[in-house]
Amino acid sequence: MRAFLREQSCRSSLRSSSLNSIQGFLEGHSRGYRPQTVISVKVRQVSAGPKEGILLLREASQPSNKGGTTVFSSLYREERPFFVDNTRFKGAVQGMKEKLEALKAEALAKLQEVTDPQILNDLRVKYLGKKGELTEVLRGMGGLSAEERPVIGQVANLVRSAIEEVIGTKQEIFQQQETQNRLNAEKVDVSLPGRGLPQGGIHPLNRVIQEIEDIFIGMGYRIEEGPEVETDYYNFEALNLPKNHPARDMQDSFYLTEDLLMRTQTSPVQVRTMQAMKGETPVKIICPGKVFRRDDDDATHSFQFHQIEGLVIGRNIRMSDLKGTLLQFMKEMFGPTAGIRLRPSFFPFTEPSVEVDVSCFKCGGEGCRLCKQSGWLEILGAGMVHPNVLRMGGYDPEIYSGFAFGVGAERIAMLKYGIDDIRYFYTNDMGFVKQFKGI
């Protein structure tokens, strides 16, 4: 039966590929003629495949618009019979299906053999990637009709999900394997004994300095520190050591310039503190730190050692205050049975000056090797602050008085810990240092 279709229904019911083909047929047969376009098709289905019919053609050029009326440049129209064998399109669908199935079979076979996550990923890109083989096959869908497309689309989706599923399963297996490998590799034997941490200790000199600081903080003192490079003024002049004083001999100190030297005592810190306090009282300070003297090192001398100096300034500060303070200091340092004795001495910055001995903590005053049978140990120097020093520090000696003392950290540590050579403190001999762990 011959079916006559109007243009609209014809376009929707005919495969676009068939129309394309009809247009192609026209172009192929109308060379040398004006371009034509199909405006209606009369179709007869000859068999399941081929179609024949009559085309109504008109000129393909654009119509012009004259005074609001659409005018075709020519009234050219032509009716022409046609014949289209569309079985090749059926073949295309069949071909695509076969291609997709072959792709699926190949992909699944290769995926089954994968043992490496990297190769798995490579295969995913190869088959499912943007430039992968599935996309490549689907690109051929452009040649299919509106009815054929969903058919191939469905097949393609099934192929895609089949490949995706295998990849997903494989990925999960690899993930589990990796987790298992890590768990095996990172196994911890909690029954193993722990590794000991190396334990350090406080250097005996720092220990002595901290102990002395603690004792004096307990008596209401503050700790002051200052520069190790000092001016001649603070190191000597302000401490009543005038220009011609023998202690200022170039041979006895490390001079950096005419005016600068490594401090020979921590007293300059005390002078600086006195000046900073601008006459306020009380001054109650402890000044610990490194000091330097030009000396040849031996068992009891070192060019560098540590000093702790103390200074108190106020009204009515007397020798008895000095004596009581130092006795308390010694009792806390060497035990409650410690006693002290004062012997006259000389320091340029104190007047009067004293040497202070403490009763031997080893024999209790009986006499032993440590105290050379005397029962006493020389421990520090002290005195009442010289009026010149008070004045240069900004305190009127007619109103204020004070006491000061100086003690060597090395000497105390050597006595306390029975160390017979001062050089042990500075040579970083582990055998020596380790003995003070945890004391």
Ligand code: 2NL
């Ligand atoms: C020692 C003796 C001493 C001082 C240091 C001092 C400081 C000022 C004023 C007065 Cl600002 N004196 N210090 C006083 C007496 C002795 O040290 O044999 N040291 C190792």
